[in-house]
Amino acid sequence: MSDHTAAPATTAHTHAGRYLVVWAALTALTALTWGLSTIHIPGFGGVAVALAIATVKGTLVALFFMHLWDQPGPNRLVLITSLVFVALLVTLPLLDNATRFPLANPPDAETAPQRIRDAILNDAPPPAHP
Amino acid sequence: MSQFPDSSPPVFAERNYLNTPATGLKSWLTTLDHKRIGVMFLITTLIFFAVGGLFAMLIRIELLTPGPTIMDAMSYNRMFTLHGVVMIFLFMIPAIPSGFGNFLLPIMVGAKDVAFPRLNLLSFYVYLLGALIALGGMIYGGADTGWTFYTPYSTTTTTKVVPILLGAFILGFSSILTGLNFIVTVHTLRAPGITWNKLPLFVWSIYGTSVIQILATPVLGMTLLLVAIEHAFGWGIFDPARGGDPVLFQHFFWFYSHPAVYIMILPAMAVISEVVCAFSRKNIFGYKAVAYSSLGIAFVGFFTWGHHLFTSGQSAFNAGVFGVLSMFVGIFTAIKVFNWVATMYKGSISFKTPFVYFIGFLFFLFFGGMTGVALATVSLDIHWQDTYFVVAHFHFIMVGSTIMAFLAALHYWWPKITGRMYNERWGLVGATLVVSGFVFTFLPQFLLGNEGMPRRYFNYPERFQALNVASTAGASVLGIGFLVILVYILVSLKYGPVAGPNPWGSRGYEWLTPSPPPLENFDELPAFERGPHEYHDLPGVEAVAPGAGSSHA
């Protein structure tokens, strides 16, 4: 990995074979995730599997098509840092919606209790709290 | 003006960036030289500072009495919106990084220019375009949403919010381009001899700022775009009537806007780290701690945005997470404050104008920072949120700290940028007026907030009037202070004595080159054997004569 840092450019190396293998892998993984989606894995499992496959595909693209495999630290660090902040922005608001006072979520959201949803949709005060 | 009897008389560098390759307006507008672009940024941001300051004065006059004083409620609401938008997006965010940063950062890393000079010029024009669109929106009618653009108010208001959103969106690109340029410059264009541990602290802080600009600005851009789309076409991502969550907007907005506070304060810390060393003539106490804490602020600053949402309906769990993380960002500032104070120990302190601003800065940063941590202390925030306490707190940080640092930078590097000295006596008068005016403007606002006066109030109960009058009185002193500065600094452009390459006897790399610097920054590249904050190795400090940039030994 680090043996190229002295000559960070992709000069004079031929990567054609590598590209072909990566392309084949990406195609296979696309077919796999498509196939798996037809089985309908229940609950969170389906999401996890699909996202895991997408992550593998993305990693292949970033490492080989985008040459992060051969390139010096800063470029890798840039991508990794940005991914940390992607995770941050996706998880914390989601955690908020998952843990907040249920009535503070949109009234027809599936997380709100049914009777409260009805009450708010009908523009009436909700029933007394238990 | 030179302070050293043994040094040669100061010289105004004959061949400098101001007159090479040409002096015409066209050569400025098409320049790729980072110094000229920096100066153009400085001039434009200062013009917008004047505009924003005018709005601020009108707001303060309006608040002299409860009820209408000089304008009606609608004008008042537009006024504070424009004050916020102009000051934050047009002045505070670009002023130090794009202005002083552009001018100094390449010199400080020993480069001839930034990595991408054309992108740098593009950044300026993008900034100008965004500013013009936003200004157009203001003249065309203005918006009354506050600079925070909270939905659904911003998506339902009948005022002209879309051009201002688009203006801010475009300004974001300028911010991104500049940040990108700086990061690449620091990584790839450091001169031989300038290792990471010999980078000036200014560069470290600007580097941290750039990281935030790169990572946070796109999110704000997308968010503002979504609000504009919602306002124009009704695609409600945040629209509660269509199942949207207005609190999500606040999450997105503060994901940018909390780190944006650090976009404003980190460059101020950058300036102060330079000033405190130069005027104490002392090595920085704990170089690594000060340098790395800049990166720490840049990183941890991203994990705290939720402390703006304690009253918004956010979950108690999230409030806890954001609350405890917010406590950690304070310690990086604490490290810097302690190290700056410790730097003065056994120094040789000279009370020049920049140092007076440093004293003001330290005071305001300390109280602004401590009230910031107090505001993140969840239960206290419930009382203070959206009151004048918050207003006073962030003005302590943004005006008290950033503008003090901006003025310190303006005075400290004025001889480098223009080749001439300002009048030191008037400088001290201006600094005293600004610092004391500032205290009297914003100290009463803390008390107003404690008493419970909400912000963005056009009317207020009469019991709040005394403190409001005090605040307005302070603001007028502040305004006079700025006018004094404007006058003597303009006078010095023509009549100021020639400064010479290093009037302060500073060890910063930028002082190794003549004033004003030549086109490619150094006539002959120094070897940079000494660190930029080292004052102990030679008896006394020599002033480097122009044209002898390499005489560092």
Place this chain on the structure above:
Amino acid sequence: MHSAVAHHFESLEKQGQAQRLGMWLFLATEVLLFTALFAAYGVYRYLYTDAFSQASRSLETWMGGVNTFVLVTSSFTVAMGLDAVVKGKNRRTGLLFGLSILLGCVFMVLKGFEYRHHFLHAELPGPFYGGPIAGSGGSMFFSLYFLITGLHAFHVLVGMTVLGVIGARTWLGRYGAEHHVPVELAGLYWHLVDLIWIFVFPLIYLI
């Protein structure tokens, strides 16, 4: 010294390094630009789980799948184009970039058919939604669907333009084995467009 070296860089290699880092930083901003939409997607998918999976099932999965294949393949041809220019085979690079643009066109045409389908079934964003899903979930899904795929399609168009310009210049011999960084950067941009689609596909079509 190579004529493409700017005055403030010491060598072509150093300049290339700077340009690559600059491009990566730019790509990071692109990633975060999309992140706001992905985060909104995550929140609303959590709030309207059933509506979202119902809406997702109404999409033509095969079109999304084929489009994924098309984009992955175009990424492959772009990578091969870079490989060619490094070996000094400029003409081949031009052709491969042309092929990539063609694949990009295929992607856009398929996307166009999908949009047409949605227009015909009134599956439109926000207030224009007239589809079968009750509550706010359906219109929210299609707001996000059009925003995410629209923004992505915009990036595809920009990417095709970049590939076109750089491909043509390579064909004309402006770049070569020694000076190939612009070709590489154009490729990086296209790969990012592919990378984002790799995540859009499962999020919108599969789950």
Place this chain on the structure above:
Amino acid sequence: MNDLLRRLLFLPPQLSRHARDVDGLHFFVVITTLVAGFLIFATALVFMIRYRRRREGEATPEVQPKHWHEAVFVGVPLAFFLLWFAIGYPQYVETTQPPPGAMDVFVQGKKWMWKFAYQGGPSSIDVLRVPAGRPVRLLITSRDVIHSFYVPELRLKQDALPGRYTQTWFQADQPGRYQVFCAEYCGLSHSGMLAELVVLPAPEFDIWIAEQRRGEARAQDAALTGSERSMPGSSILDQGRRVAADQGCLKCHSVDGSRHIGPTFIDLYSRHEKLTTGEVITADEAYLTRSMMDPAAQLVAGYQNVMPSFQGRMTPPEVAAVVEYIKSLKTPATDAGPSEGPVYEPIPR
């Protein structure tokens, strides 16, 4: 001590145990800040005087920190910050968890008034009556944009989100009248969106709410039988003034001729008004009534369409009373404002 510090910091009186707890933390924070500030600035001052520049070209020694210096710089502030958090967070969490058995009040913000509704039907505009010494849970919502319910004396603030509910709770100690602010910017009359929190002794509150519930029941009976509901009050003008105050008319329409969100009521009757369409009409009884039912239909030029419809929210006699009240307002009119004068200073319009 508590009272002295409270007054020094301009804090309003503490109406609940929560307010006292929060103030306790407040004092702790202020005192640590001031002590730390004193230490730092005294040190800085000593350095500045002791090490001021005595001659040009002085040499200075290199001073580098030891590791424990930086550890102290990090550790001491962090310890205090975390301590503040450890005290403050539980106080906040307490406000999010109403005790079982708390009385529910539904709070609805709208541009620019507060409506408070109680279980079983009674409701009031801009006056929130609660019993002293009993926990009250507020379920807060909004009809238009985000507002924020804020009572400084309770140290309590909670945003009102349109279409959904947030909650908070409090237990007021002493009877009295306190001001409710809107703390989240909501447009033109944001600063006029005030209400009053009236804390009644518990027995008094019980009598009041029972009366309200009875009145509500009577009104429902009256609506069923189609007969007119009797209105308390002596003359029709008093009734009109009361209704205008209760319904919030006077928040937007002045009665002294000053320009506000809506046209002033004084001399309004039989005035010639130019409409947004350019048409000129005479403000007669029919126009006044229509403007209450469908405000957007005939808008006076120069004013925004912000008034809600009062269709179904006022009974016909109430409407008639308001019209009579407006008719009575002729220069020089001396009486203005709500009949129940608040104890806090009224906001000048």
